[in-house]
Amino acid sequence: MPKLSEAIAGELVRDIVASGMRIGDHLAPEATMLVDYGVGRESLREALRLLESQGLITIKRGPGGGPVVAGVDPLYLARTTSLFFHVGGATYDEVLEAWQVLEPALAAQIARRPGRADVARALGPYLYPQDDTGQVQEAKDTGFHTAVAELSGSRVMILLLQSLGHMLVDHVAEALSRVEDWEGVEREHAEIAEAILNGRPAKAQHLMDLHIAGVRASCATRWPERMLDPVVWQ
Numbered sequence: 001m002p003k004l005s006e007a008i009a010g011e012l013v014r015d016i017v018a019s020g021m022r023i024g025d026h027l028a029p030e031a032t033m034l035v036d037y038g039v040g041r042e043s044l045r046e047a048l049r050l051l052e053s054q055g056l057i058t059i060k061r062g063p064g065g066g067p068v069v070a071g072v073d074p075l076y077l078a079r080t081t082s083l084f085f086h087v088g089g090a091t092y093d094e095v096l097e098a099w100q101v102l103e104p105a106l107a108a109q110i111a112r113r114p115g116r117a118d119v120a121r122a123l124g125p126y127l128y129p130q131d132d133t134g135q136v137q138e139a140k141d142t143g144f145h146t147a148v149a150e151l152s153g154s155r156v157m158i159l160l161l162q163s164l165g166h167m168l169v170d171h172v173a174e175a176l177s178r179v180e181d182w183e184g185v186e187r188e189h190a191e192i193a194e195a196i197l198n199g200r201p202a203k204a205q206h207l208m209d210l211h212i213a214g215v216r217a218s219c220a221t222r223w224p225e226r227m228l229d230p231v232v233w234q
Contacts, residue, residue: 008037008047013056016069023071027057030066054080074162082167085231092171093220093227099164100212102157103148108205110151111196122147123193126186144189148196148208171232188214 002010012027021027028036033044048067051057055076057067085095110119126144149161188211195204220227 004039004043005046005050008039008043009050011037012047012051016056021069023069025069027067027069072159074159075166077159078163078166078170079234081163082171082231083233085167086233090231091228092168092231093216095164095167095231096212096216096219096227099161099168100209100216102161102164103145103212104205104208106152106157106161107148107192107196107208108201110148111199111201111204116197116199119151119197122151123197126189126193127197144193167231170234 016027027033030041030044034041037044039047048057048059051067052059055070055073058070059065059067113119123144126147145165146162149158149165152158188207192204192207192211195207
């Protein structure tokens, strides 16, 4: 049975969603919530701290402050997931494996989509290399995979893939940033984007699989110990 504070946190979340509150909206004043939820001040504040720790609200201090809706950030899902991965003994190679299973299938799904305008807008910038500095290209690399995830239109898939991305970037950033030359990465992105835009699902899936397999293989070759380490909770 959940603690009282956890039950209150659940009620707060349900009310935030049901009332259609948006990022930046203020929750009711504390005195109002104490009456509405029929609880004591300490239980309510603990519930708010639980939501704050998950990044769902921010608590502003001072006059005019209070709890404010913060939205859904996959970074917090990555942190929570990494805790369970760590306790369960999952390795970084297994995180890469999950990425390799999910995103190629997603690329094929998007390539089958009849409407192409949204795909062209999202993937058009990746058709041709534009920059030659490692920093910019690394940002573009992250942006490419984010664009693919968002094209799925599935909130579950977007959160899963972006949380895996956060985990890899935050935990294995040095390894990933040195895996391959960024010109080659951009070329692979352009080939995948072209296959998706041309409505070729089998080719898009194959190219995405090769792309991620290459990253995974390079990591395994250069940092074998790191890839077999349990995921760290951070």
